[in-house]
Amino acid sequence: SQQGEEDPQALSIQEGENATMNCSYKTSINNLQWYRQNSGRGLVHLILIRSNEREKHSGRLRVTLDTSKKSSSLLITASRAADTASYFCATRGGGSQGNLIFGKGTKLSVKP
């Protein structure tokens, strides 16, 4: 069953604007991860935020986590055409299972 659900499904912005994508999940988590997938390629890990963290930065990326609302957001600042890709959140539960469960992704299009 799907754990993470991204919102919106698609987002189109102009270069230089900020892009915000949201992820909601259902059960308790140890961590939440964001991945990027360029067209025709495999997924690439962007950032991991642990359940005891509220905010994390990596370059132009900012991730927040609200465990009370079971939600996370990914903000890409000063977007570039090269940021055009699909973005997925992935979670794993607190048990012994090692697998990640991915959402269906947000398709971001950054127009030059």
Added chain:
Amino acid sequence: DAGVIQSPRHEVTEMGQEVTLRCKPISGHNSLFWYRQTMMRGLELLIYFNNNVPIDDSGMPEDRFSAKMPNASFSTLKIQPSEPRDSAVYFCASSTGQGRETQYFGPGTRLLVL
């Protein structure tokens, strides 16, 4: 490091044929994952191994699918017989530990079953 290596990158076959997809995980990683991605269903976990042992195969669609990991550096996903609905992109990923942290994905195998 070469990253996760998958072969073939593209496969076109006819319904009923056997298809074998191959994966070489990153050296030192002890968890390996097979995923399937389609437009309709998104990214689905098929099976994952830890220390070469299958841990969870509940995502394997049916008996036509089988996966093996004979050693730490090689895994196969086999479909026999293949059907048109198996057409998808199949990804292999590897991770340290039990996959609790970052997963590293291969480039995928794009399978088309006619």
